[in-house]
Amino acid sequence: MPSGPPPLSRIELVTIGDELLLGFTIDSNAAHIARELAAIGVKVVRRATVGDDTAEIASAVQAALDRTGAVITTGGLGPTSDDLTKPAIAQLFGRSMHVDEAHVLWMEDRWQRRFGRSLPLANRRQAMIPDGARVLENRHGSAPGIWLEDDSGRWVAMLPGVPREMRGMMADVLLPTLAERAMVGGATVVRSRTLRTTGVAESLLADNIDSMDGEPLGASLAYLPSIDGVDLRLTVHDLPPDEADAVIAIAASRLVSRVGGAVYGEQDADLAAIVLELCRSRNDTIGIGESCTGGMLGARLTAIPGSSDVFRGGAVTYHDDLKESLLGVSTDSLARHGAVSEAVVRQMAAGARRIAGASIGLAITGVAGPTGGTEEKPVGTVWIGVDFRGDVHARLLNAWGDRQENRYRATQATLELLRHLLQSPAETAVG
Amino acid sequence: MPSGPPPLSRIELVTIGDELLLGFTIDSNAAHIARELAAIGVKVVRRATVGDDTAEIASAVQAALDRTGAVITTGGLGPTSDDLTKPAIAQLFGRSMHVDEAHVLWMEDRWQRRFGRSLPLANRRQAMIPDGARVLENRHGSAPGIWLEDDSGRWVAMLPGVPREMRGMMADVLLPTLAERAMVGGATVVRSRTLRTTGVAESLLADNIDSMDGEPLGASLAYLPSIDGVDLRLTVHDLPPDEADAVIAIAASRLVSRVGGAVYGEQDADLAAIVLELCRSRNDTIGIGESCTGGMLGARLTAIPGSSDVFRGGAVTYHDDLKESLLGVSTDSLARHGAVSEAVVRQMAAGARRIAGASIGLAITGVAGPTGGTEEKPVGTVWIGVDFRGDVHARLLNAWGDRQENRYRATQATLELLRHLLQSPAETAVG
Numbered sequence: 001m002p003s004g005p006p007p008l009s010r011i012e013l014v015t016i017g018d019e020l021l022l023g024f025t026i027d028s029n030a031a032h033i034a035r036e037l038a039a040i041g042v043k044v045v046r047r048a049t050v051g052d053d054t055a056e057i058a059s060a061v062q063a064a065l066d067r068t069g070a071v072i073t074t075g076g077l078g079p080t081s082d083d084l085t086k087p088a089i090a091q092l093f094g095r096s097m098h099v100d101e102a103h104v105l106w107m108e109d110r111w112q113r114r115f116g117r118s119l120p121l122a123n124r125r126q127a128m129i130p131d132g133a134r135v136l137e138n139r140h141g142s143a144p145g146i147w148l149e150d151d152s153g154r155w156v157a158m159l160p161g162v163p164r165e166m167r168g169m170m171a172d173v174l175l176p177t178l179a180e181r182a183m184v185g186g187a188t189v190v191r192s193r194t195l196r197t198t199g200v201a202e203s204l205l206a207d208n209i210d211s212m213d214g215e216p217l218g219a220s221l222a223y224l225p226s227i228d229g230v231d232l233r234l235t236v237h238d239l240p241p242d243e244a245d246a247v248i249a250i251a252a253s254r255l256v257s258r259v260g261g262a263v264y265g266e267q268d269a270d271l272a273a274i275v276l277e278l279c280r281s282r283n284d285t286i287g288i289g290e291s292c293t294g295g296m297l298g299a300r301l302t303a304i305p306g307s308s309d310v311f312r313g314g315a316v317t318y319h320d321d322l323k324e325s326l327l328g329v330s331t332d333s334l335a336r337h338g339a340v341s342e343a344v345v346r347q348m349a350a351g352a353r354r355i356a357g358a359s360i361g362l363a364i365t366g367v368a369g370p371t372g373g374t375e376e377k378p379v380g381t382v383w384i385g386v387d388f389r390g391d392v393h394a395r396l397l398n399a400w401g402d403r404q405e406n407r408y409r410a411t412q413a414t415l416e417l418l419r420h421l422l423q424s425p426a427e428t429a430v431g
Numbered sequence: 432m433p434s435g436p437p438p439l440s441r442i443e444l445v446t447i448g449d450e451l452l453l454g455f456t457i458d459s460n461a462a463h464i465a466r467e468l469a470a471i472g473v474k475v476v477r478r479a480t481v482g483d484d485t486a487e488i489a490s491a492v493q494a495a496l497d498r499t500g501a502v503i504t505t506g507g508l509g510p511t512s513d514d515l516t517k518p519a520i521a522q523l524f525g526r527s528m529h530v531d532e533a534h535v536l537w538m539e540d541r542w543q544r545r546f547g548r549s550l551p552l553a554n555r556r557q558a559m560i561p562d563g564a565r566v567l568e569n570r571h572g573s574a575p576g577i578w579l580e581d582d583s584g585r586w587v588a589m590l591p592g593v594p595r596e597m598r599g600m601m602a603d604v605l606l607p608t609l610a611e612r613a614m615v616g617g618a619t620v621v622r623s624r625t626l627r628t629t630g631v632a633e634s635l636l637a638d639n640i641d642s643m644d645g646e647p648l649g650a651s652l653a654y655l656p657s658i659d660g661v662d663l664r665l666t667v668h669d670l671p672p673d674e675a676d677a678v679i680a681i682a683a684s685r686l687v688s689r690v691g692g693a694v695y696g697e698q699d700a701d702l703a704a705i706v707l708e709l710c711r712s713r714n715d716t717i718g719i720g721e722s723c724t725g726g727m728l729g730a731r732l733t734a735i736p737g738s739s740d741v742f743r744g745g746a747v748t749y750h751d752d753l754k755e756s757l758l759g760v761s762t763d764s765l766a767r768h769g770a771v772s773e774a775v776v777r778q779m780a781a782g783a784r785r786i787a788g789a790s791i792g793l794a795i796t797g798v799a800g801p802t803g804g805t806e807e808k809p810v811g812t813v814w815i816g817v818d819f820r821g822d823v824h825a826r827l828l829n830a831w832g833d834r835q836e837n838r839y840r841a842t843q844a845t846l847e848l849l850r851h852l853l854q855s856p857a858e859t860a861v862g
Contacts, residue, residue: 019655021475022623023465024664027458030480034454044452046491047480049461052653060477078654079634120634122641162656164832192453203510203551210552222483223509224450225593233455288726288747294733295719295726298747302725303835305801313753315746316719316729322744322787326757356753370736401595403736 008181009188011037012064013047014057016075016085017161021051029074029159029166036170040179041189041241052076057088061156065092069154072174075161077143079122085158086146090130093148093156100135100144103127107142136173141165145173191236191244193252196269197262198229198416205230209258219251227401227408228271232259264419271415272300278422279310279360284389287356288314289327289348291339291365292382297411312356317348323365327351340365340377346392349385361387362418364410368403380406384414388421439612440619442468443495444478445488447506447516448592452482460505460590460597467601471610472620472672483507488519492587496523500585503605506592508574510554516589517577521561524579524587531566531575534558538573567604572596576604621668622675624683627700628693629660629847636661640689650682658832658839659702663690695850702846703731709853710741710791715820718787719745720758720779722770722796723813728842743787748779754796758782771796771808777823780816792818793849795841800834811837815845819852 013033019025027049034044045068050056057076064071076085090097104119104127111119126143129135136145141162149155157174159166197205202225209221209232217234224231234251236244256263265274279286288298294316301311315326320339323329329347337343345363353361366382373379380399385392397413399406444464450456458480465475476499481487488507495502507516521528535550535558542550557574560566567576572593580586588605590597628636633656640652640663648665655662665682667675687694696705710717719729725747732742746757751770754760760778768774776794784792797813804810811830816823828844830837 018653018666019664020462021465021478022469022621022666023462023475024623024625024655024662025657026462031451031454031457034452038453044454045482046487047452049478049480051476056477079637115632120638122634122637164836190453192455194455201546203554206510207551222449224456226456231455233450235449235453290726290729292733293730294738294742294744295721295729295747296733298721298726298749299724299730299838302723302727302749302799303838305834307725308749311725311749313747313749313757315757316726316744318729318733318739318742318744326744326746326786355757368733404734405595407730407734 008042008070008178010045010068011042011070011072012068013044014060014064014071014073015047015049015161016052016057016073017049018051020049020075029161029163032163032167033072033074033159033170036175037178038190038192040175041182042178043190043237052084054084054088054091057085058092061089062092065154065156069152071156073156073158074166077126077145077158077160078162079120079126079142083125086128086130089146089148089156089158090133093130093150095130095132095148097128097130099124100127100129103129103135103144110142136169138165138169139172140168145169147177188238189241189244191239191241191248192233193248194224194231194233194267195252195255195259195263196229196231196265196267196271197259198264198271198412200230200259200262202230205232205259205262209255215254217251217254218247221251221255227405228412229264232263261420264416270300270304271412271419273304275415275419275422276301276304276307276310278419282422284310284360284422285356285358286311287352287354287358287361289323289352289361289363290314290316291318291323291348291363292368293364293407293410294318296407297362297364297414300411300415312358314352314356314361323348327355327363338377340367340381340383342383342394342396345383345385345394346387349387349392349394353387359389360418361385362414363387364414366397366399366406366410368406368410370403382406382410382413384410384417386414386418386421388418393417393421439473439501439609441476441499442473442501442503443499444475445491445495445502445504446478446480446592447483447488447504448480449482451480451506460592460594463594463598464503464505464590464601467606468609469621469623471606472613473609474621474668483515485515485519485522488516489523492520493523496585496587500583502587504587504589505597508557508576508589508591509593510551510557510573514556517559517561520577520579520587520589521564524561524581526561526563526579528559528561530555531558531560534560534566534575541573567600569596569600570603571599576600578608619669620672620675621666622670622672622679623664623666624679625655625662625664625698626683626686626690626694627660627662627696627698627702628690629695629702629843631661631690631693633661636663636690636693640686646685648682648685649678652686658836659843660695663694692851695847701731701735702843702850704735706846706850706853707732707735707738707741709850713853715741715791715853716787716789717742718783718785718789718792720754720783720792720794721745721747722749722754722779722794723799724795724838724841725749727838728793728795728845731842731846743789745783745787745792754779758786758794769808771798771812771814773814773825773827776814776816776825777818780818780823780825784818790820791849792816793845794818795845797828797830797837797841799837799841813837813841813844815841815848817845817849817852819849824848824852
């Protein structure tokens with residue numbers, strides 16, 4: 001049997017950049033990489049973030065190599081003078097740097113075609129690579145990735161920090177390589193499955209799940225509260241792929257039986273996408289009438305590719321006179337009940353349905369904060385309404401976050417109300 | 432002179448949670464903490480992320496303590512069974528745990544008042560604290576923070592992982608304590624200042640800045656490309672506060688003189704807020720007509736507190752028949768030029784201004800992707816329009832990101848076009 005590198009199962013990430021360390025940028029790359037690796041059975045066991053500092057980069061990468069021998073870095077490959085990843089790691093491996101002329105030519109060509117001008121000097125730096133390195137092609141930008149490996153099989157893969165470029169390089173080049181190495185030893189995998197809930201507090205879910213008699217879930221369970229609601233994430237580790245799939249399927253069905261109706265989807269499902277799909281299958285269409293959310297509900301629905309066969313449009317009526325002129329809310333209702341009221345949200349929902357020529361109208365009006373609250377209607381008071389094929393349903397929310405949270409939660413609650421209407425037994429019988 | 436702990440200048444963060452490490456949650460807490468600390472002259476020198484694993488938590492905290500003696504952790508204080516931070520760190524400090532009865536009573540009272548029911552069992556776990564620990568009050572949730580310090584002055588501050596709770600605890604309790612320690616030695620500070628630009632590529636900005644003769648900036652400069660544009664961040668380290676302020680002010684003015692018109696704001700300024708303020712000072716009001724962005728522009732404008740004195744509302748016209756019925760776009764223009772065209776965006780902008788009763792109408796229509804592109808109008812083709820007090824201006828964008836990026840860039844470009852109109856010399860002379 002030929003000897004090769006040991007099967008890959010554990011990896012560390014080192015994300016690089018003053019902007020990450022000082023908090024000017026949020027590190028979304030690390031999350032993406034970890035998810036992609038988990039799916040091929042490779043576990044990220046630690047992540048370190050260091051600034052644009054050659055010594056810190058080298059020290060963090062060295063420590064990670066000593067623990068796992070397998071390291072992915074992001075950041076510090078750009079054209080500007082704060083990009084130090086390549087020289088720091090080349091030095092760690094005792095390699096010099098040289099200009100990759102093929103990459104210079106490729107970039108020259110790209111700039112001429114895209115911008116009609118020659119390559120800026122700053123970009124030439126990106127063509128410097130460590131001796132003996134493999135270049136990882138970057139379809140989405142000008143900084144190539146670098147793979148550097150020593151004689152004992154310890155390696156570092158350097159990816160760019162720009163998310164789109166990093167993601168493309170992961171998918172095109174790095175994942176196939178790593179998947180091959182992971183499978184060498186008949187690897188075990190990490191499998192996780194997330195059930196998404198909204199509208200029920202974390203500790204109430206926990207009480208429900210824990211107090212049930214019956215069989216254990218058979219997988220570890222994490223509660224992940226977020227602005228969307230509470231995600232319930234099941235995870236199994238260190239099983240062969242088939243067995244892991246079976247165990248997690250059983251755990252998921254046991255969990256669903258305990259929290260049932262609160263679950264609107266799985267993994268990173270967006271409630272807007274779930275609702276669009278339900279509408280699509282029932283030939284329903286949606287119109288909107290938004291006040292305090294200012295268009296956020298429409299923006300969420302149209303964020304979903306293909307939403308145009310369900311979503312038609314509507315009105316943003318931040319000012320009360322537009323509630324009248326665009327949605328047909330009565331002057332009298334506004335005067336008697338105020339803009340944040342059940343009477344007004346009902347007329348907004350009906351108006352949204354009518355002006356959009358849709359079967360469903362969605363409306364939101366509330367006090368998003370931070371100011372504008374009164375004793376009777378404090379900040380976070382939001383009325384939501386759904387005109388469901390002519391029947392108007394309204395609900396009062398009492399959100400208690402900041403302005404953006406309150407607005408987002410209002411869109412989430414509106415979509416959740418519509419989901420329940422679309423999935424109600426009567427509706428299911430018809431659909 | 433009484434001896435005390437050494438002045439605080441360097442700190443490490445350890446963020447804890449399988450959800451962070453496996454990439455199910457993006458770590459926004461770390462960025463927030465780093466920014467807050469920089470402002471009081473404390474530098475985050477490294478950040479580590481580990482999973483819900485007692486040994487990993489202990490190992491990462493120990494390594495960080497060995498390097499700096501000052502560690503903040505987030506996460507792992509919640510009521511559910513995957514919360515291991517307190518026991519792991521208590522063990523590291525050789526401390527036992529006990530129930531803090533005062534905290535139990537406080538939580539009981541809080542649950543009774545807020546939910547009208549008694550405390551769930553799962554929440555009682557949150558009242559366990561290490562012997563000798565100081566409890567950090569949590570105004571926004573039920574998990575208290577913990578401060579643990581040994582005889583040699585090395586300390587760990589444990590904060591909750593829920594962003595709102597963490598932020599409140601930082602502001603209320605931790606920052607005042609740390610600021611006092613940082614100032615003991617007449618500390619030097621980190622100061623940074625960010626100039627935000629949009630619409631100009633990173634390497635073109637770099638060529639502009641580098642090729643200028645003249646005095647050096649005197650501060651380090653980082654280029655931070657994001658979906659908003661490119662931020663230019665100046666940073667100075669290790670100077671006393673007054674000197675740092677002076678140096679960075681000079682650097683900023685030199686930088687502005689080199690990139691001038693591209694700068695729309697500083698720090699984390701939102702272009703929407705900048706534009707609203709410009710409108711406010713000129714008594715302008717805004718109406719919107721959005722197609723491919725589906726309400727995102729309105730959502731961005733209304734995300735800014737106090738936007739109601741400028742933003743009035745408008746129409747979301749995802750379907751072409753609504754462009755006609757709600758915004759008055761002519762059937763003929765739609766048929767002859769298509770929905771994504773200069774003719775249509777001009778009529779949308781004028782219609783938005785009219786139906787909202789505003790002085791300015793903003794309109795966006797485009798092919799956001801991933802499908803719907805043609806040879807003539809590929810994905811990323813977006814027309815934006817501004818009806819500026821009766822004069823309509825239109826621009827063609829060629830965005831090349833994914834659907835959400837293209838949509839967001841369209842809102843950014845629309846706001847930037849309006850900013851230029853509001854700040855044009857003629858306008859400035861009037862305003």
